[in-house]
Amino acid sequence: MPTKIVVPELGESVVEATVGHWKKQQGDHVAVGDVLVELETEKVDLEVGAERAGVLTRIERNEGEDVKIGDLLGVIEEAPAEEAAAAKGGEAKSTKKEKPREAAEEETLEAAPKRMVTPLARRIAEEHGVDLSRVQSSDVAGRIQRRDVEHFMESQSTEAAATTKPAEKPAPASQPGPQLVREAPTGRSRLEERVRMSRRRQTIARRLVEAQHSAAMLTTFNEVDMTEVMNLRKRWKENFKKQHGVSLGIASFFVKASIGALRQFPHLNAEIQGTEMVLKRYYDIGVAVGASEGLVVPVLRDADQMSFAEIEFAIKEFARKASAGELTLDDLRGGTFTISNGGVYGSLLSTPILNPPQVGILGLHKIENRAVPVEGKVEIRPMMYLALSYDHRIVDGMEAVQFLVRVKELVEDPASLLFAL
Numbered sequence: 001m002p003t004k005i006v007v008p009e010l011g012e013s014v015v016e017a018t019v020g021h022w023k024k025q026q027g028d029h030v031a032v033g034d035v036l037v038e039l040e041t042e043k044v045d046l047e048v049g050a051e052r053a054g055v056l057t058r059i060e061r062n063e064g065e066d067v068k069i070g071d072l073l074g075v076i077e078e079a080p081a082e083e084a085a086a087a088k089g090g091e092a093k094s095t096k097k098e099k100p101r102e103a104a105e106e107e108t109l110e111a112a113p114k115r116m117v118t119p120l121a122r123r124i125a126e127e128h129g130v131d132l133s134r135v136q137s138s139d140v141a142g143r144i145q146r147r148d149v150e151h152f153m154e155s156q157s158t159e160a161a162a163t164t165k166p167a168e169k170p171a172p173a174s175q176p177g178p179q180l181v182r183e184a185p186t187g188r189s190r191l192e193e194r195v196r197m198s199r200r201r202q203t204i205a206r207r208l209v210e211a212q213h214s215a216a217m218l219t220t221f222n223e224v225d226m227t228e229v230m231n232l233r234k235r236w237k238e239n240f241k242k243q244h245g246v247s248l249g250i251a252s253f254f255v256k257a258s259i260g261a262l263r264q265f266p267h268l269n270a271e272i273q274g275t276e277m278v279l280k281r282y283y284d285i286g287v288a289v290g291a292s293e294g295l296v297v298p299v300l301r302d303a304d305q306m307s308f309a310e311i312e313f314a315i316k317e318f319a320r321k322a323s324a325g326e327l328t329l330d331d332l333r334g335g336t337f338t339i340s341n342g343g344v345y346g347s348l349l350s351t352p353i354l355n356p357p358q359v360g361i362l363g364l365h366k367i368e369n370r371a372v373p374v375e376g377k378v379e380i381r382p383m384m385y386l387a388l389s390y391d392h393r394i395v396d397g398m399e400a401v402q403f404l405v406r407v408k409e410l411v412e413d414p415a416s417l418l419f420a421l
Contacts, residue, residue, distance in 0.1 A: 003052050005074040007067045010041050010329075016068050017041045018199040019061045021123055026059045029079060037073060038123075040199035044327055048073065055079045064196055116143040120292050120325050124149045145323070146292040204294045211354045216392035219351040220400045224408045226367055226382040229253050232414055244309035250364075251287065252311040254339055256417045257410035258362055259283045259304045262337060265403040267395050268360035269336050277394050286335035286355060287315055290345075291322040297338055297355055298322070298331040343367065349385045359395055362407065363387035 010017055020038040024030055030050040039046045058075040061067055117125075117132060121144050125132050128149075135152045137144045197205070211217065233248050240248040262269040262283060270279045283304040286297040298318040300311060321327045338355045343366040352363035363386065370383045386407065390400045410416055 001078070002057075003054070003076045004072055005036060005048060005050075005076060007039065007069050007071045007073060008046070008048065010039075010046065010069060016066060016199075017046070019063050019065045019067060019073070020045060020198075021063060021127070022059060024056050026056055026074075028056050030054060030056055030076060039067070041329075044329055044332065045325065050076060052076060053079075066199075118143065118145050118292070118324050121146045121149045128153060143323075201294060207356065208353050211356050214356065215354055215359070217354055217389055218392050218397070218400070219387055219389045220397070220404055221349070221388075222386050222401075222404045222408050224384050224386055224411050225372070226250070226384055226411070228412060228414055230367075230382055240309070244313070246309060246313045246316055248308065249312055249315070250367075251315050251339070251341065252308040253411055253414060253417070254362065254364060254407070255285050255287070255300065255303055255306075255311050256308070257407045258285065258337060258339060260410050260417065261403045261406040264406055265399050267399055268390060268403055270359055270394060271336075271357040272359070272391070272394060273357075280336040282336065284334050284336045286338035286358075287318065288338060288340035289315070289319045289322045291327075292325070295340070296322055296327060296332060297335060297340075298327060299333065299335040338362070339364065341365075343384065349387065351387055352389045354389055354391060359391035359393075360400075360403075361389050362404075363389070 007017060017039040018041075020040040022037045023035045024037075030036065031053050032050055034050045035047045036050055036056065037048050039048060054076040055078075056074060057077045060072045060074050067073065116137075122132070124130070124146060125135070130149055130152060132144060132149075135144055135148050137148055138151075229250060233250075237248060240246075266279050267277070269283065270277050272278075282302060285300045285303040287300060288295045288297050298321075300306060300314055303311065306314070318327070318331065321331065335355065335358060338352075338358055338361040340352050340361060341364040342350050342352075343364050346366055348366050348368070350363055350365065352361045354361055365385045365387070367382045367384045369380050371378050372381050372383060373379075374381070386404055388400055388404045388407075
């Protein structure tokens with residue numbers, strides 16, 4: 001009896017996905033639990049496995065197609081007894097003699113984790129036929145990431161372009177990978193690449209535009225003197241790491257300060273539902289971290305009940321999972337307020353965009369030594385610009401300014417965080 005392969009439940013608020021990559025091809029024998037296809041959602045990538053053994057007789061949806069929950073992806077049918085026996089015999093035979101080409105290719109890719117290759121880098125390498133043993137890692141830990149594979153591909157394309165003869169016909173623009181484009185006026189050759197946007201990248205783009213169109217978004221700015229935080233970190237750095245196994249960063253101070261300010265200005269910890277405001281009496285703080293396809297915002301659940309060490313450890317783990325492509329839907333679900341630190345990338349000042357349905361986001365920036373007046377004298381202090389974007393529909397300008405001032409006060413006097421929570 002045929003078994004249908006359908007799009008499973010994708011998680012809260014996620015109803016669509018894109019067929020990313022078929023791990024099995026039509027006609028392949030599959031075992032229970034074999035990964036058949038990867039689905040890209042707006043939040044994470046999901047793997048769909050085989051619920052029964054047999055032969056993948058039909059593939060209904062091709063890579064790049066959009067699908068919804070319950071849509072038919074393919075069909076598995078029971079393998080005839082003689083085929084199953086032949087398949088088993090062939091497998092046993094191949095282990096004694098020579099491995100088939102497909103197995104050799106799979107072995108090359110499966111060897112990748114030994115070199116610490118991220119799943120996304122492995123997938124790109126597989127799609128473009130890149131030999132990962134030739135790719136150099138730019139990561140201090142030796143891990144091969146997406147940018148390393150893309151850099152290798154670019155270098156190979158550049159070498160190929162340098163040796164291309166003038167009369168050679170350029171590749172079609174629809175072909176994946178770097179393309180040779182000839183400019184008629186000058187006769188010079190230039191490379192372009194046509195790459196399909198992932199489901200997550202499309203969602204990020206759509207939601208950023210929606211946030212600007214649906215909310216009355218404004219941004220207010222302030223600056224904070226980081227002297228006391230820097231001194232405290234310097235004084236307790238070694239003991240903190242020895243006791244908790246994680247470094248004391250600046251993120252935990254701003255998480256704690258934000259919660260203290262949110263308690264005082266609850267409209268920033270709310271959302272709009274129709275004609276009502278929903279004020280959240282809990283504090284699930286989203287912390288933006290960089291991933292290969294853009295920023296993602298995993299959530300610190302009940303952050304008001306977490307210690308500094310627990311916050312730092314959770315953020316470190318989120319960053320690791322984002323880099324390895326291991327974030328789950330539960331990691332990203334919900335959130336009442338967001339903190340985004342563009343300073344780690346060198347940003348001096350920016351206007352963060354709201355993460356709907358949230359009505360507030362705090363932007364942190366690069367710490368720079370600047371001359372500032374202190375009690376009638378000019379001193380050099382480590383200063384950081386802060387930016388608060390908010391939805392003016394329920395947050396007044398006065399509230400937003402006072403919220404940011406409160407965050408500034410708490411960070412500039414870290415001991416006060418003990419009494420603000």
